[in-house]
Amino acid sequence: MLRLFPAAALFVLLAPVAAGLAGILLPAFGYLPTLGHDDVSLEPFRQLFAMPGLARSALLSFGTGLATTAIAFAVVILFVAGWRGTRLFRTLEGLVSPLLSVPHAAAAFGLLFLIAPAGFLVRLVSPELTGWERPPDLLIVQDRLGLAMSFGLIIKEIPFLLLMTLAALPQARVAEMERMTAALGYGRVVGFMHGVLPALYRQVRLAVLAVLAYATSVVDVAIILGPTTPAPLAVRVLDWRNDPDLGGHLLAGAGAVLQIGVTGAAILAWLAGERACGALARVIAKTGWRATADSWLRGLSAGLIILSAATILAGIALLGLWSIAGPWRFPDALPAAVSLATWMRVGPGLLGPLRDTLLLAVSTSFAAVALALGALEREARLGRAAAGRGLRLLYIPLLVPQVAFLFGLQILFSWLGLDGAFPAMLLSHLVFVFPYVFLSLSDPWWSWDPHYGQLTRALGHGPSFVFWRVRLPMLARPVLTAAALGFAVSIGLYLPTLLIGGGRWPTITTETLALASGGDRKIAGATALLQALLPFLGFAAAAVITSVLFRNRRALRSSG
Amino acid sequence: MRFLFALLLSLIIAVPIARAETSDPSNWNAVLSQAKGQTVYFHAWGGEARINDYIEWAGKTVEDRFGVRVTHVKVSDTAEVVSRVLTDKAAGRSEGGKVDLVWINGENFAAMKREGLLQPAAWATKLPNYRFVDVANKPSVERDFTVPVDGLEAPWGMAKLVFFHDEARFQKPPASAASLGRWISENPGRFTYPQPPDFSGTTFLKQLLVELTPNPAALQAPATDENFPAAVAPLFAWLDAAHPNFWRSARAFPRDYGGLRQLLADGEIDIAFAFNPADASSAIANGELPDTVRSFVFPAGTLGNTHFVAIPFNAAAAAGAMVFADFLLSPEAQARKEDAAIWGDPTVLAVDKLPLEDVTRFAAVERGIATLRPEELGPVLAEPHPSWVERIETEWARRYGVIQ
Numbered sequence: 001m002l003r004l005f006p007a008a009a010l011f012v013l014l015a016p017v018a019a020g021l022a023g024i025l026l027p028a029f030g031y032l033p034t035l036g037h038d039d040v041s042l043e044p045f046r047q048l049f050a051m052p053g054l055a056r057s058a059l060l061s062f063g064t065g066l067a068t069t070a071i072a073f074a075v076v077i078l079f080v081a082g083w084r085g086t087r088l089f090r091t092l093e094g095l096v097s098p099l100l101s102v103p104h105a106a107a108a109f110g111l112l113f114l115i116a117p118a119g120f121l122v123r124l125v126s127p128e129l130t131g132w133e134r135p136p137d138l139l140i141v142q143d144r145l146g147l148a149m150s151f152g153l154i155i156k157e158i159p160f161l162l163l164m165t166l167a168a169l170p171q172a173r174v175a176e177m178e179r180m181t182a183a184l185g186y187g188r189v190v191g192f193m194h195g196v197l198p199a200l201y202r203q204v205r206l207a208v209l210a211v212l213a214y215a216t217s218v219v220d221v222a223i224i225l226g227p228t229t230p231a232p233l234a235v236r237v238l239d240w241r242n243d244p245d246l247g248g249h250l251l252a253g254a255g256a257v258l259q260i261g262v263t264g265a266a267i268l269a270w271l272a273g274e275r276a277c278g279a280l281a282r283v284i285a286k287t288g289w290r291a292t293a294d295s296w297l298r299g300l301s302a303g304l305i306i307l308s309a310a311t312i313l314a315g316i317a318l319l320g321l322w323s324i325a326g327p328w329r330f331p332d333a334l335p336a337a338v339s340l341a342t343w344m345r346v347g348p349g350l351l352g353p354l355r356d357t358l359l360l361a362v363s364t365s366f367a368a369v370a371l372a373l374g375a376l377e378r379e380a381r382l383g384r385a386a387a388g389r390g391l392r393l394l395y396i397p398l399l400v401p402q403v404a405f406l407f408g409l410q411i412l413f414s415w416l417g418l419d420g421a422f423p424a425m426l427l428s429h430l431v432f433v434f435p436y437v438f439l440s441l442s443d444p445w446w447s448w449d450p451h452y453g454q455l456t457r458a459l460g461h462g463p464s465f466v467f468w469r470v471r472l473p474m475l476a477r478p479v480l481t482a483a484a485l486g487f488a489v490s491i492g493l494y495l496p497t498l499l500i501g502g503g504r505w506p507t508i509t510t511e512t513l514a515l516a517s518g519g520d521r522k523i524a525g526a527t528a529l530l531q532a533l534l535p536f537l538g539f540a541a542a543a544v545i546t547s548v549l550f551r552n553r554r555a556l557r558s559s560g
Numbered sequence: 561m562r563f564l565f566a567l568l569l570s571l572i573i574a575v576p577i578a579r580a581e582t583s584d585p586s587n588w589n590a591v592l593s594q595a596k597g598q599t600v601y602f603h604a605w606g607g608e609a610r611i612n613d614y615i616e617w618a619g620k621t622v623e624d625r626f627g628v629r630v631t632h633v634k635v636s637d638t639a640e641v642v643s644r645v646l647t648d649k650a651a652g653r654s655e656g657g658k659v660d661l662v663w664i665n666g667e668n669f670a671a672m673k674r675e676g677l678l679q680p681a682a683w684a685t686k687l688p689n690y691r692f693v694d695v696a697n698k699p700s701v702e703r704d705f706t707v708p709v710d711g712l713e714a715p716w717g718m719a720k721l722v723f724f725h726d727e728a729r730f731q732k733p734p735a736s737a738a739s740l741g742r743w744i745s746e747n748p749g750r751f752t753y754p755q756p757p758d759f760s761g762t763t764f765l766k767q768l769l770v771e772l773t774p775n776p777a778a779l780q781a782p783a784t785d786e787n788f789p790a791a792v793a794p795l796f797a798w799l800d801a802a803h804p805n806f807w808r809s810a811r812a813f814p815r816d817y818g819g820l821r822q823l824l825a826d827g828e829i830d831i832a833f834a835f836n837p838a839d840a841s842s843a844i845a846n847g848e849l850p851d852t853v854r855s856f857v858f859p860a861g862t863l864g865n866t867h868f869v870a871i872p873f874n875a876a877a878a879a880g881a882m883v884f885a886d887f888l889l890s891p892e893a894q895a896r897k898e899d900a901a902i903w904g905d906p907t908v909l910a911v912d913k914l915p916l917e918d919v920t921r922f923a924a925v926e927r928g929i930a931t932l933r934p935e936e937l938g939p940v941l942a943e944p945h946p947s948w949v950e951r952i953e954t955e956w957a958r959r960y961g962v963i964q
Contacts, residue, residue, distance in 0.1 A: 035650050056962055135827060137828070229811060229960070229962060229963045326847055327848075345609055407647075411650055414650075419648075419658060498640075502644065503633035503659065504658060513636055514606040518817075519816075519817065520609070520818070522846075
């Protein structure tokens with residue numbers, strides 16, 4: 001029975017992606033017989049390249065993807081380098097999970113309400129300081145370079161990269177390295193870069209590439225904050241698919257193939273950048289530059305990380321404020337009246353989506369954790385050490401752009417008659433949730449001291465006993481954290497729920513974007529706030545359960 | 561490998577075996593009994609809370625009276641629903657579709673009709689309540705953007721393009737496309753429209769086209785390569801002149817109607833427009849807009865059309881959908897819909913031909929503080945043929961879709 005788990009895990013990850021890709025490759029080359037397109041041709045690609053501003057869209061996706069990933073990674077590494085082991089670091093370590101759990105769309109809405117010309121920051125200073133009675137005509141959000149969109153991506157990427165870096169730190173023997181580089185006279189930051197980063201980067205590299213792939217193909221943040229003339233490539237692919245006049249499935253298929261190309265090019269460019277940085281680092285190392293006066297750099301990194309965390313929190317607070325606001329005209333800094341009318345109006349209608357969201361998220365995280373634990377236990381029993389082998393395959397669903405394979409998957413499920421059915425929803429969510437759960441679980445799993453297991457076996461128990469009664473309880477905290485992470489990821493999924501659900505699975509996320517199309521900020525604020533708070537409940541539940549489980553186990557409580 | 565196949569097969573556990581629905585509304589009793597116990601998934605735009613509330617009321621009433629459950633699937637864009645049904649057709653799903661009824665009109669209807677995505681036989685004209693529909697005075701209930709309806713969709717409400725502005729900011733609104741152009745040059749940064757191919761954006765472009773084109777009658781026929789450039793030249797000349805003075809200098813556009821209304825609410829723009837004459841009153845009641853906002857139309861006329869509900873070819877609950885569509889056409893539901901406190905959407909029925917109790921029902925309807933009375937709405941300009949819209953969208957994207 002346990003033998004099935006690794007294969008099942010691989011199946012969950014790879015089969016949907018493969019099926020989905022097949023489903024767009026055929027239409028991309030003009031073959032969709034059920035809609036009357038019988039001959040294979042390059043016509044969709046001809047149509048694609050005739051689209052105005054295509055190069056601009058592709059370049060926008062490519063550029064913002066690379067820039068946001070580079071900046072987010074730099075900020076995270078500088079922060080870890082400069083502040084590891086300090087109280088500030090521990091505080092932010094605690095904040096990472098809640099920040100991470102805020103879905104992208106909610107964070108984007110929060111940022112929108114904050115920085116738009118009619119947003120909170122401008123209202124704070126108008127009309128006293130600026131003299132503006134009406135919002136200024138400034139292209140802040142939807143700017144052509146995608147800066148607002150990039151900012152929205154960076155503030156969400158930083159918590160994720162921080163989490164991955166924190167998980168990888170134990171392997172990189174940081175303390176020893178820091179002592180050595182300090183003894184050699186290096187400043188904290190440069191010492192970290194030379195000593196720890198090479199080993200650390202090897203561990204987090206795939207996570208960084210996953211972030212890069214997401215940033216080049218993001219849809220919901222791009223719709224909320226991104227440029228419109230032209231929009232980034234993934235948004236345009238979605239629009240083409242929804243417009244039968246403009247070409248529909250065929251053009252969208254060709255566009256999805258191009259999107260894969262853009263993401264692939266970004267990944268290659270990043271890999272080339274790695275080489276360049278490596279060469280540069282070697283040159284710098286030879287010069288012996290100690291950079292002891294790095295306190296300004298430490299201050300800068302702390303400032304940037306605090307800024308990104310504060311932005312997310314401020315955004316959520318604003319969502320809350322809008323949800324309880326009465327009429328709130330520009331340039332008032334605060335609403336004229338406070339009322340629960342919006343919640344009363346929207347609340348009852350959200351109960352159904354709330355139930356569906358929770359059902360889907362709980363089942364998905366449960367299934368993902370079970371699958372991950374099963375696969376890891378199987379590896380453990382076979383005596384393999386931390387498996388690097390399967391790890392790369394794990395990232396495939398995260399490296400392929402969502403728009404690329406979700407269309408094909410939708411066609412497949414529709415053909416099977418399964419669209420909108422619970423197993424299809426579960427599988428499509430699992431594809432995205434499982435990698436995060438597995439990654440979050442595998443390091444704590446392999447760093448568990450195997451002597452406990454040996455001792456238990458020596459006392460006469462079987463391997464199942466070891467798993468259920470010794471290993472699992474000792475790893476309860478990481479398991480619950482991984483479950484909470486899976487829960488959070490599932491809640492934030494938009495395109496999979498929308499496309500595979502067939503309208504039968506309205507979740508809080510799909511409702512937020514549907515209601516936001518009406519333009520009432522109060523309603524958008526209420527639903528986005530709910531969307532932002534739900535994952536947080538998952539982490540809170542994990543913490544509560546852990547403390548209840550360990551109430552009589554002091555050693556487990558303190559080691560954590 | 562065998563193993564993976566086993567797993568794949570094990571996933572195909574519940575392929576639904578749907579009955580072929582052949583519901584003929586001429587035999588209404590059979591339809592009613594077939595519909596009883598069905599659940600109708602009504603895919604309709606969910607951006608306006610008041611409309612969502614109305615649909616919920618209609619659903620509850622139909623459940624109480626006919627045993628048909630209605631679930632409102634909120635969509636942000638009807639084109640998504642068309643895409644979903646098209647995907648079903650692409651996958652060969654001719655039964656058990658996820659969409660039973662869709663709120664639709666215009667280009668989306670034309671697309672569904674063209675691709676064969678609707679119920680093949682005419683059903684709407686056979687509904688019992690269809691006899692009250694005002695076919696004589698509202699020609700758009702039979703020709704949706706010049707495309708013959710052929711009973712493939714049931715009329716639901718009337719739409720008319722109305723503009724609205726805040727009277728506290730300025731008093732004399734422009735009265736035509738030309739005067740709007742002058743107003744824009746005098747008030748830079750205070751006007752915009754949603755980016756095509758959004759429905760409301762293309763509607764504004766059509767309004768300009770109908771007013772500015774040299775030969776309006778040509779718009780009722782399909783656009784061709786020969787007549788297109790000359791017909792749209794004045795439209796694009798107007799846009800070229802006006803765009804530099806637009807909101808954000810036309811470097812960005814709001815994404816949809818909701819975005820446009822929010823700009824008016826924030827005071828970023830001074831004029832907005834909507835398809836529902838009671839929309840401004842709705843927004844005032846919501847607290848979104850100040851109560852000094854008023855609607856206005858162009859005296860020479862603005863575009864008007866009908867919006868419908870349609871049943872896709874593979875609907876699982878076609879009978880239930882017909883029962884619900886018939887209820888939406890009933891005088892009771894139409895009068896409640898016209899009430900500005902509820903929704904404010906004009907009726908498709910011929911009120912003067914209704915039974916007396918229904919006539920009084922309509923007479924008692926509240927219109928709303930910012931809503932123009934029916935006699936003030938002005939002439940209705942006919943919608944152009946959908947082929948004009950496709951070409952205009954493509955041409956617009958070419959000219960303004962990419963800002964250098």
